[in-house]
Amino acid sequence: MKHYSAFAVAREALRYHTGWERAWRSPEPKKKYDVIIVGAGGHGLATAYYLGKNYGIQNVAVIEKGWLGGGNTGRNTTIIRSNYLQDPSAALYEKARGLYEDLSQELNYNIMFSPRGVMMLAQTQHEIRGYQRTAHANALQGVKTEWIGPERVKELVPIINIDGPRYPVLGALWQERGGTARHDAVAWGYARACSAMGMDIIQQCEVTGVRSENGRVVGVDTTKGAIDCEKLGIVVAGHSGQLAEMAGFRLPLEAIALQALVSEPIKPCMDVVVMANTVHGYMSQSDKGEMVIGGGTDAYNNFTQRGSFHHIEETVRALVETFPMISRLKMLRQWGGIVDMTGDRSPILSKTPLGGCFINCGWGTGGFKAIPGSGWGMAQLMATGHSPLTEAFTLDRFKEGRFIDESVAAGVAH
Secondary structure (H helix, E strand, O other), X not given: OOOOOHHHHHHHHHHHHHOXXXXXXXXXXXXXXXXXXXXXXHHHHHHHHHHHHHHOOOOEEEEOOOOOOOOHHHOOOOEEOOOOOOHHHHHHHHHHHHXXXXXXXXXXXXXXXXXXXXXXXXXXXXXXXXXXXXXXHHHHHOOOOEEEOHHHHHHHOOOOOOOOOOOOOOEEEEEOOOEEOOHXXXXXXXXXXXXXXXXXXXXXXXXXXXEEEOOEEEEEEEOOEEEEEEEEEEOOHHHHHHHHHHHOOOOOEEEEEEEEEEEOOOOOOOOOEEEEOOOOEEEEEOOOOOEEEEEEEEEEEOOOOOOOHHHHHHHHHHHHHHXXXXXXXXXXXXXXXXXXXXXXXXXXXXXXXXXXXXXEEOOOOOOHHHHHHHHHHHHHHHHXXXXXXXXXXXXXXXXXXXXXXXXXXXXXXX
């Protein structure tokens, strides 16, 4: 009699009950799809899911040059919040935050959403004014946030040092219903739901060209052959510029690496997310006990997905001032992701100069929090040609001067 390990038994149960094996084994592409989505990250998979769920468009292929969720979706620090200043941003991110709250039930897959609260520290007088302004804007937008003083900050985060030598904590913008989720679970939840609708998720399939006729997209060339489509969605984050060039247009963005790291696991000591923009660092504690740490982007354009010493030095030095207890922790691992930054630090969700081709990019350092809202709006745009969630985020805003300036709200990586 053959014996199986506990892991093997669990793996087989997962395959049987969730359709995991179907989603993992990449099918051979059909000759033609109604919609092709390039990029099997959170935004691409969410777009495909809402195309099927909300509009009945299920002859869809999601093409990925690597593996499912292997790009920025699997490389971020999982912060979810919606306390943005500008009305279009707040609407989009609050839609996403609201969808996150019920996403485990929606997908029948535990994404481990944890509404633990997100705190943005004010450590200068300028930040006090900025965050109080944001709190007032959020009140008008129907986004629940509040300004809290340093005593309340210390009550919520006992390990924090509010009397730092360079930048004392003067207060914070607090969103109680913000939090975190498990990034790979979000990708797998959407992938499983897409697979159950009959959509194809085709991995190890790199797009090498975009084909068009009479100003309209007709298909893509890939390493697995040519595939035809009626509509094309480009959702590839830091590689958006390359795909756009294949489609015959340029994008106003640049690619920069964003790094993060986690410490060795320790006992629970912090149950909220803390962001400190002045010293350029942020931290939360994972369900495994690791301190999840990140900061700003690299100072130069690059496509690397590994870490570097200068990031550890700058980010950890900043956070040790605010959280002295972490000075004795050892680093467990470090990584990088490729973010796509626009000039106004707001995304692009838009039609393109090529008919039938749509672009979802420019999320910069804060794309994970927007995944459900982004997919919802992008699906509506692709299915109907218009979406209230995306109408302010078109490519045209850059030539018309209608910038959505979120450099304060999104200036540090989340």
